[in-house]
Amino acid sequence: xxxxxxxHLADIDEKGSRTFKVQDTEIAVFKLSDGSLHAVENxxxxxxxxxxxxxxxxxxxxxxxHDWKIDLRSGKVHEPDKGCLNxxxxxxxxxxxxxYITIAG
Amino acid sequence: xxxxxxxxxxxxGMAGIxxxxxxxxxxxxxxxxTVFGAxxxxxxxxxxxxSVLAGGMSIEDIVINNWxxxxxxxxxxYPDDPVIQINAELKEVVSQNGVRATYDELIMATGSQxxxxxxxxxxxxxxxxxxxxxxxxxxxxxxxxxxxxxVIGGGLLGLEAARGLLNLGMDVTVIHINGHLMDRNLDLPxxxxxxxxxxxxxxxxxxxxxxxxxxxxxRVKAIRFTxxxxxxxxxxxxxxxxxxxxxxxxxxxxxxxxxxxxxDYMNTSIPGISAVGECAEHRGIAYGLVAPLYEQGMVLAxxxxxxxxxxxxxxxxxxxxxxxxxxxxxxxxxxxxxNTRSIRxxxxxxxxxxxxxxxxxxxxGAVLFGDTTDGASLFSLIKSGENISGREKEILLGVPSGSGxxxxxxxxxxxxxxxxxxxxxxxxxxxxxxxxxxNKGCNTLGAIKSCTKASASCGGCKPIVExxxxxxxxxxxGEQVKEGICGCTSYDRxxxxxxxxxxxxxxxxxxxxxLDWNEPEGCSKCRPSLNYYLGxxxxxxxxxxxxxxxxxxxxxxxIQKDGTYSVxxxxxxxxxxxxxxxxxxxxxxxxxVPMVKFTGGxxxxxxxxxxxxxxxxxxxxxxxxxxxxxxxxxxVKTCVGNTFCRFxxxxxxxxxxxxxKKLDKMVAPxxxxxxxxxxxxxxxxxxxKDLGVVAIDGAWELHVGGNxxxxxxxAELLCTVKTDAEVEEWTYAYLQYYRENARWNERTAAWxxxxxxxxxxxxxxxRDVRLALVERLELTLGRTVxxxxxxxxxxxxxxxFTPLADAQPTTH
Numbered sequence: 075x076x077x078x079x080x081x082h083l084a085d086i087d088e089k090g091s092r093t094f095k096v097q098d099t100e101i102a103v104f105k106l107s108d109g110s111l112h113a114v115e116n117x118x119x120x121x122x123x124x125x126x127x128x129x130x131x132x133x134x135x136x137x138x139x140h141d142w143k144i145d146l147r148s149g150k151v152h153e154p155d156k157g158c159l160n161x162x163x164x165x166x167x168x169x170x171x172x173x174y175i176t177i178a179g
Numbered sequence: 180x181x182x183x184x185x186x187x188x189x190x191x192g193m194a195g196i197x198x199x200x201x202x203x204x205x206x207x208x209x210x211x212x213t214v215f216g217a218x219x220x221x222x223x224x225x226x227x228x229x230s231v232l233a234g235g236m237s238i239e240d241i242v243i244n245n246w247x248x249x250x251x252x253x254x255x256x257y258p259d260d261p262v263i264q265i266n267a268e269l270k271e272v273v274s275q276n277g278v279r280a281t282y283d284e285l286i287m288a289t290g291s292q293x294x295x296x297x298x299x300x301x302x303x304x305x306x307x308x309x310x311x312x313x314x315x316x317x318x319x320x321x322x323x324x325x326x327x328x329x330v331i332g333g334g335l336l337g338l339e340a341a342r343g344l345l346n347l348g349m350d351v352t353v354i355h356i357n358g359h360l361m362d363r364n365l366d367l368p369x370x371x372x373x374x375x376x377x378x379x380x381x382x383x384x385x386x387x388x389x390x391x392x393x394x395x396x397x398r399v400k401a402i403r404f405t406x407x408x409x410x411x412x413x414x415x416x417x418x419x420x421x422x423x424x425x426x427x428x429x430x431x432x433x434x435x436x437x438x439x440x441x442x443d444y445m446n447t448s449i450p451g452i453s454a455v456g457e458c459a460e461h462r463g464i465a466y467g468l469v470a471p472l473y474e475q476g477m478v479l480a481x482x483x484x485x486x487x488x489x490x491x492x493x494x495x496x497x498x499x500x501x502x503x504x505x506x507x508x509x510x511x512x513x514x515x516x517x518n519t520r521s522i523r524x525x526x527x528x529x530x531x532x533x534x535x536x537x538x539x540x541x542x543x544g545a546v547l548f549g550d551t552t553d554g555a556s557l558f559s560l561i562k563s564g565e566n567i568s569g570r571e572k573e574i575l576l577g578v579p580s581g582s583g584x585x586x587x588x589x590x591x592x593x594x595x596x597x598x599x600x601x602x603x604x605x606x607x608x609x610x611x612x613x614x615x616x617x618n619k620g621c622n623t624l625g626a627i628k629s630c631t632k633a634s635a636s637c638g639g640c641k642p643i644v645e646x647x648x649x650x651x652x653x654x655x656x657g658e659q660v661k662e663g664i665c666g667c668t669s670y671d672r673x674x675x676x677x678x679x680x681x682x683x684x685x686x687x688x689x690x691x692x693x694l695d696w697n698e699p700e701g702c703s704k705c706r707p708s709l710n711y712y713l714g715x716x717x718x719x720x721x722x723x724x725x726x727x728x729x730x731x732x733x734x735x736x737x738i739q740k741d742g743t744y745s746v747x748x749x750x751x752x753x754x755x756x757x758x759x760x761x762x763x764x765x766x767x768x769x770x771x772v773p774m775v776k777f778t779g780g781x782x783x784x785x786x787x788x789x790x791x792x793x794x795x796x797x798x799x800x801x802x803x804x805x806x807x808x809x810x811x812x813x814x815v816k817t818c819v820g821n822t823f824c825r826f827x828x829x830x831x832x833x834x835x836x837x838x839x840k841k842l843d844k845m846v847a848p849x850x851x852x853x854x855x856x857x858x859x860x861x862x863x864x865x866x867x868k869d870l871g872v873v874a875i876d877g878a879w880e881l882h883v884g885g886n887x888x889x890x891x892x893x894a895e896l897l898c899t900v901k902t903d904a905e906v907e908e909w910t911y912a913y914l915q916y917y918r919e920n921a922r923w924n925e926r927t928a929a930w931x932x933x934x935x936x937x938x939x940x941x942x943x944x945x946r947d948v949r950l951a952l953v954e955r956l957e958l959t960l961g962r963t964v965x966x967x968x969x970x971x972x973x974x975x976x977x978x979x980f981t982p983l984a985d986a987q988p989t990t991h
Contacts, residue, residue: 081983087975089726094983103983107700124742127730129703136703138730138738143702154629 076177083171086111091126091135096177101162102126103173104146106133111164112146113175119157183211186483187272187282189262189427191216193225194456194472195288196244197606201480203252209484212254213280215272217261217289220312221246226469229502232315232343234889265431267449284483287428287439287447287454291421291467296331300393306415309340318416322347325413329353329402331390333360335500337418338373341382342502344416348891352383352410354390354402356419364498364509368525369532369548376505376530385410423458423465438465443490445479455479461493468496470603477598477608497558499551508554511544511561512536519543522575535575540568555642556588562599563591592643592650601647602640607633612644616651623697624648625666664922665704667696672922676712685717687727703729708923711810711848715918718959731808734980735966736793739786744793746785747807748800749843752817752836752855753781759802766799778807780814780852791981797967803843804967810924811846812853815839816864820857820874829874831857834903838872838910844963845956848921848930851914866894869927870913872906875899879906883913883939884931892928895936897943912949915956916942 078096086092086105093102093116102116102125112133116126123139130136134143134152143152144159151157165174186202188195191214199212220242227241249256257278264273271281293308295301305325307317318340321328326349330341333355344351353360359370360377374384389405393415401411423438434440434448438460445453445461456472457465466472471494481488497510513536515521523534531549535542535557541564545557553575560567560574567574597610615621615630624645628634634641663669670678675694684690687709691701701709706727713721731737736744748763763783767775773787782805788796797804806812815838818824820831835855845851854865855872865871867887871894873880878901885894897913900906916939921930931939943949970976 085978085983087726087979090979092979092983121740124738127734127738127742129706129729130700130726131702131706132698132700139740141703154632 077165078175078177080173080175083111083166083173085173089130091130093124093126100124101175103164103175104130104135106130106146111166111173113162113164114144114146114149115160117159118142118144119151119159120155184209184283185281186210186212186284186286187280188212188214188286188288189265189272190286190288190290190456190458191218191222191256191258192288192290192456193222193243193469194290194476195286196222197473198286198288198455198476198480198483199254200244201477202484205480205484205486210284212252213282214249214254214256215260215262215274215278215280216256216258218311218313219259221249221256221258223312225311228309228312228315229339229343231312232318232340233346234343234891238312238315262427265427265452267431267452270451283451285452286479286483287433287452287458288456289424289427289458291423291457291465293417294420294422295417296390296419298390298393300395300399301417303393303395303399304397305395305399305413306393306417309336309416309418310421314416315343318344318414319347321414322349326350327352327412328414328416329410329412330416330418331402332418332420333357333384333386334363334418334420335361335498336421337416338377338382338500338502340416340418342377342380344414345381346890349414350383351381352385352412354385354388354404354410356387356389358387360384360386361500361507361509364513365507365546365548366513366515366534368523369507369509369534369546372527372530372532372548373500373505373507377502380505421457421467423460425458428454428458436460436463443478443492444482444488445475445491453479453483461491464493466494466496468498468603469606470494470600471496473600473603473606476606477600495558495562497554497561499554506547506549506551508547508551508557509545510554510558511542512538513544513546522571524575533575535571537567537571540566542567542571542574552642555640559591559595559643563594565591588646589650592646595647601643602631602633605632607631609647612647613651616648622648622652623666623669625663629666664708665702667691667698667701667705668694670694672708672712675709676716679712679716685713685720687713687724707732711846711923714846715959718955718962732810734790734793735804735806735808735970736788737808741787742790743787744790745807746788746793746796746800747778747782747805748802749805749839750782751839751843752815752832754817754832754836762800762802766796769799770796778814780807781816782807782814794967794971794977794980798971803965806844809846810849811844812839812842812851814852815842816852816854816868818856818858818862820855824857826860827857827874828876829857829879831855831863831872831874834872834874834879834906835863837903838907841907841911841960842914843960844965845914845918845960847914847918848923849926851917851927853910867891868894870894870910872910877901879903881906881909881913884928884936886926886928888926890928892932895931897936897940908949908953909943911956912943912952913939915952918956918959919952 080094091102091104100116101113103113118137120142123137125135127138128135134145136143142155149159149161163176222244224241224243230236260274260276262272263275273279293310307314328344328349328351330337330353333353341351341353359367360373391405392403393399394401399415401409403409425435428439429435439454439458441454441459441461445455447454455475475491478488478491495511500507519536519538521536525532534546536544542560595609599609611631615627621627621630634644690709710724710727770792772785776784778784815835817832817835821827851869853870854863854868856863856865857874865873866882867885871882878899880899881897882894883897886892
């Protein structure tokens with residue numbers, strides 16, 4: 075298990091996202107309107123669209139390429155489409171506002 | 180030792196795959212399944228081919244089961260590899276590529292083929308049927324090179340093909356053997372009304388014509404008729420009918436008449452072999468419409484899965500013509516006979532015709548033209564066979580439900596059998612809808628649609644799906660039966676706009692709260708629409724909500740499929756300068772831009788730019804954003820005009836630049852493209868633009884509602900004016916009227932088609948109204964800022980263009 079520092083709460087807008095790379099994997103971290111953070115692999119299971127560029131509605135993001143809808147908490151694709159992508163636990167230091175992410179392996 | 184039996188399906192089309200889908204549901208592990216298909220595509224919705232041809236859909240859109248579906252369900256599929264031999268003794272099939280597969284059960288679902296009239300010359304290049312994706316592709320390719328097309332056959336298929344060819348820009352003549360169109364589905368009055376309507380759309384007709392020969396050397400050149408007249412053409416589409424594909428079945432020794440003969444359980448004459456779909460003949464009928472095929476598929480699936488079934492007893496069919504702007508519905512026996520009685524209404528003023536045919540008090544057939552909303556309910560009356568004596572007029576003239584004597588809608592829904600197919604396009608049964616409502620929490624039409632796909636294709640069954648929703652959900656349905664702008668609401672565009680104004684709603688969130696959205700933060704459809712409507716209604720107060728915009732409009736650049744972006748600076752009227760060109764070249768070189776291309780709108784596109792470079796490039800270009808990514812004014816294309824051209828009658832360049840400078844940064848329901856031509860030769864192609872200005876001697880013509888995209892539409896003449904000032908007044912008034920009235924994402928072409936040019940002309944005829952519209956547009960335009968400059972200067976916005984710094988390991 076690897077815990078990585080990726081940035082500060084202020085770096086990400088509400089209903090916005092930022093990206094970063096861990097080795098060859100691009101990860102997008104989203105901030106929902108309730109302030110919660112969710113990190114997922116930045117690659118739509120459909121055609122590889124960059125989810126970080128999509129529109130965030132509630133707890134889901136719409137892929138900018140073909141509008142697939144992906145739940146950011148579970149990484150699951152909404153019906154009627156199917157698929158799933160990797161999610162990564164995030165953690166925020168209550169005092170400093172620094173964001174950490176845990177990568178398995 | 181496995182107990183799994185082997186099932187082979189010959190024919191990878193709608194009927195066969197539908198059967199497999201049911202078998203997978205009813206008996207998931209009963210069979211090891213192998214599918215052979217002649218076409219290289221996965222199962223697609225053949226009914227929608229006309230929409231592909233008409234330009235509304237891509238081939239990808241009409242695929243029903245994609246390749247991963249086959250894989251997920253463990254189905255071995257051999258596309259592009261038809262079965263060429265069946266050995267019933269050995270229970271084995273052989274494909275063209277030599278694949279051998281043994282079976283315990285074999286399903287023949289070979290479908291049918293276009294019937295090509297056996298005329299001299301029918302084998303020439305350029306003579307095709309209209310049956311599969313390949314035919315569509317042939318037609319699309321032909322339209323690139325050739326101009327004239329002839330369609331033989333004025334039935335449903337022929338007219339849909341003809342409409343598609345018109346959309347492809349071809350000059351289309353339909354040849355029909357009968358005196359009126361669609362004579363197998365329509366009576367004479369409806370046939371004539373249809374012809375009139377299609378003639379207005381630009382289709383030409385030759386009726387009562389028998390083709391004798393197709394002439395030409397290698398490729399078709401002309402058609403000769405029996406009366407020795409000729410028609411020149413570059414393409415002939417034969418749409419005279421379909422023939423079940425039975426060669427293979429015949430070779431295998433199956434009983435074949437018109438189709439492969441089957442009993443009520445879809446058994447052929449040889450045990451272990453079934454047939455389903457268009458290739459099958461049941462009680463003397465080979466069906467060519469999807470609903471009966473799906474009914475057959477259900478029966479066959481049940482039998483093969485070992486479930487109880489009462490067998491297939493034949494179907495009453497209905498037909499809907501899928502041609503834009505024409506509503507035609509036909510069902511059952513629509514012709515009068517000695518023992519039938521009919522009621523008809525003919526209204527040539529509004530172009531409406533309705534006819535019901537009754538026999539022994541029961542409805543046995545109906546024809547609707549111009550207004551087909553009653554189609555689904557009439558069709559269910561025909562199928563139910565109930566007695567409608569005394570209610571005939573109420574039914575045809577329309578009367579509130581429940582006040583009639585016979586069974587009410589509720590009673591009809593209750594008595595409908597569970598396995599009756601409600602949605603023919605997607606094969607959704609009554610019980611599947613019941614399951615969606617009762618067990619999956621669907622309480623709106625939209626929810627049922629996304630869960631079961633019922634009413635998701637042609638939409639003809641919507642009234643029945645709605646009635647079933649009421650039947651199953653009762654009071655839980657509430658007000659949400661109606662379909663709104665998206666699945667999140669039941670309100671349509673006009674209701675939402677009215678309520679925003681009435682209640683003074685000022686933010687997206689407020690609209691969703693007050694209007695009781697069922698998804699608290701909406702979806703990718705309603706969020707951008709509301710953002711647009713709010714900005715349009717409250718131009719001075721509303722702050723554009725960035726997070727409710729699509730990627731392109733948030734990053735002010737066009738996202739490409741690989742995640743890079745393109746940059747298009749504004750070049751007013753397509754007129755640039757050496758200094759500007761050098762600046763663009765320098766930036767492109769410095770940032771190693773992979774491609775620099777002239778756009779179709781007379782400007783330069785820097786393609787393949789990395790997101791983090793966008794703000795830097797904008798800063799160094801120091802040019803206004805060209806909005807080449809947004810639902811906004813794109814370009815104003817101009818020709819040289821009288822500045823240089825010897826034919827030019829007016830200064831089109833000056834006019835184009837003036838319009839573009841004024842309308843720069845104007846957002847709209849959808850993208851807006853303008854053009855100004857200096858003479859009727861129209862080199863700026865103004866008549867396929869949202870608004871095109873064409874100079875004539877001493878005046879300007881304003882054409883509106885044109886489109887040169889997937890669906891080509893020639894613009895219509897809005898007005899002819901004398902002065903430059905009038906050009907501006909009408910242009911701005913027209914565009915503001917569009918901004919205030921169109922649905923979000925509706926191009927002017929679709930909008931004009933929906934509301935009619937006359938409506939728009941009337942709305943703009945009063946000068947005071949025009950001036951008020953211009954004033955409102957100016958108010959909006961006066962508050963716009965260049966989005967690139969805004970981002971360059973604002974660190975909070977700019978940060979979103981760069982990735983976070985590399986992740987750092989921690990010691991925790």
